[in-house]
Amino acid sequence: MKPLLPLLFLALLLSCNHSAQVNPKQQAVINAEPIEVPLQNGKARAYFASGCFWCVEAVYESVKGVDEAISGYAGGHTKNPTYEDSNTGRTGHAEAVEVIYDPKIVSFETLIDVYFASQDPTQVNGQGPDIGSQYRSIIFYQNKAQKNSILKKKTALEKKLGEPVAAEIYPFQKFWKAEDYHQDYERLHPENPYVQNVSIPRLNKFKRKMPEVLKENH
Template sequence: MKSFLSTLLITLLFSCQNTAQVNKKQQEVINAEPVAVKIKNGKARAYFASGCFWCVEAIYESVKGVEESISGYSGGHTKNPTYGSSNTGRTGHAEAVEIIYDPKVVSFETLVDVYFASQNVTQVNGQGNDRGSQYRSIIFYQNEEQKQIILKKKEALAKKLNVKIAAEVYPFQKFWIAEDYHQDYERLNPNHPYIQNVSIPRLNRFKAKFPKTLLKDNH
């Protein structure tokens, strides 16, 4: 009986963890120095993972100052991840978005606010029914200033809600663009059942709680 309980305890321990982190290569990604992406044509880039990228892409594109949101993969230890390989949970990658924005209109700090306001901040390894390490929540930082912004906001939110915030904080390394059919999915496939039943309701919940002055009128 004691042996059974010990085995059960170990199983539960690992099942509650992010399985993408239980290997040496993934730990090296977490401990790496961040890679900074240079501003190009006045536009900066930021990277977030928050469940299905179909949902997150549309959320960020509703924010003033965001020029484009691109779906892809980041946070893992393998090269050239695909939708199929990331879904195995063995690449370490999560579905992520690259946010191209005008820092004169919207700050990185506000983009982090968008991140926390648009998800279930306590759910580990997923959002809603999308579950697995490929759907886990990660905020990527490119320098120490961004890291401190993230950590302070995460700590303040945890204290305000009196909960543990699930989002992990990673040094940005590389963003791999997803397959073409994933891009602008909500806009191009408005009648898809997932878009109707998951993406649009999630977008509307976000818009209902976020300051209207920070949102675009036509999204």
């Protein structure tokens, strides 16, 4: 009977893993119709998740045509998520940013290029030292045209790299703004060890890759 025990354990393990991965509430988010955010005072909004939102916020705020990037949470199935909730990995949310931009100056397609240029596109469930589903990479689309642009650029990058790109593609549903102390964190706390050792190097690496999109004071 001993040879059967490992097989039974393996079958049980696979069964449990399968059950853990299938979350009906999260699947409903993935399958939902996208919500399109209307222009406000001529400004559009786009949503991206790519590891720690302190890092991503700083990257997008360095780009010409971007008025502001706001840290928050998106992509999950719970309402009113907090930083503590998100860190459990059970909400489905990822740390994300809302990018407020002028589409006459910078296009959504360029924002996708910024997204991929400012991260390790092959890292699954995290960026750098930040590991977990709350740090996974997601690009949110608001309509079919945006989805097609994301798919086209992701496919091209996979072909260039010769390996899968980790970014998930979600229909945008809702952005939950993070707590006030997270906003503009890199700019306000340059002495923070994480900012010095992770955020600033990540920003500088991006700047070297896409100097043509940077604001003059960056």
